[in-house]
Amino acid sequence: YFDVEDAISAYPKLDNEKTIKALDAGQIVFTTRPGQRVVIEQDINSLHKFTAEKPMAFSKNRVMRTLDEIATDTENTFERVYLGKVGNNANGRDLFKADRIAYLTSLQKRNIIQAFDNTDITVEPGNDVDAIVVNLAVTPVDAMEKLYMTMVVR
Structure with missing residues (x-):
């Protein structure tokens, strides 16, 4: 709107x-x-055919901007702070995980994501000795767009 x-x-x-x-x-x-x-009328994109892999939420630009922001910030933080500087062991991965938890908690406080829990992220060793894999579950907050109302007349 x-x-x-x-x-x-x-x-x-x-x-x-x-x-x-x-x-x-x-x-x-x-x-x-x-x-x-x-x-x-709506902040939409061209996705209008939905599948289990790409549900309706992916047609919402606010949701997509949130997901892009999380991916971009994670990459930038990794490159700026961790890449080539922090060991790829349990301690190093725990540091990166704690960093991401702090970031995601700040997004939740700002009403950008919701229902985030520290168990929604894992940072594991990758297939290569220098690789890590981040697995993350997030629920972006979308805007109100529809109003349904029930009215009782007495």
């Missing part, structure tokens, strides 16, 4: 059904809201 500055109307005007179809097809949709406010 990002406001498009200086826009006064969206064209073409889609009804709710056509808006949903366009979004489901991975299209960007602009709508006019009350007060001549033009907004982008």
Whole structure:
């Protein structure tokens, strides 16, 4: 629902059904809201066919930005602090794991991920003597986009 500055109307005007179809097809949709406010309906990407390997969450840019940020920060931290400097033994891997736990805990405090537990990450030796493997489970926080309401009239 990002406001498009200086826009006064969206064209073409889609009804709710056509808006949903366009979004489901991975299209960007602009709508006019009350007060001549033009907004982008959803922060979506082109993924619109889902599988067990790529569920609907992968079509959400906020989720994808979170996953990309975690991967990029992990790589940058590894290169800046650990690469060629820290031994690939249990102590070195525990240091890297503690670093990642601190980082992920900070993301959780900032409401970027949720339900993170220290057991959701492992850092293990890789196949090569100089390799490590990080296994990580995260649950990104998405934005509210749908409202359902039950109202009881008395």
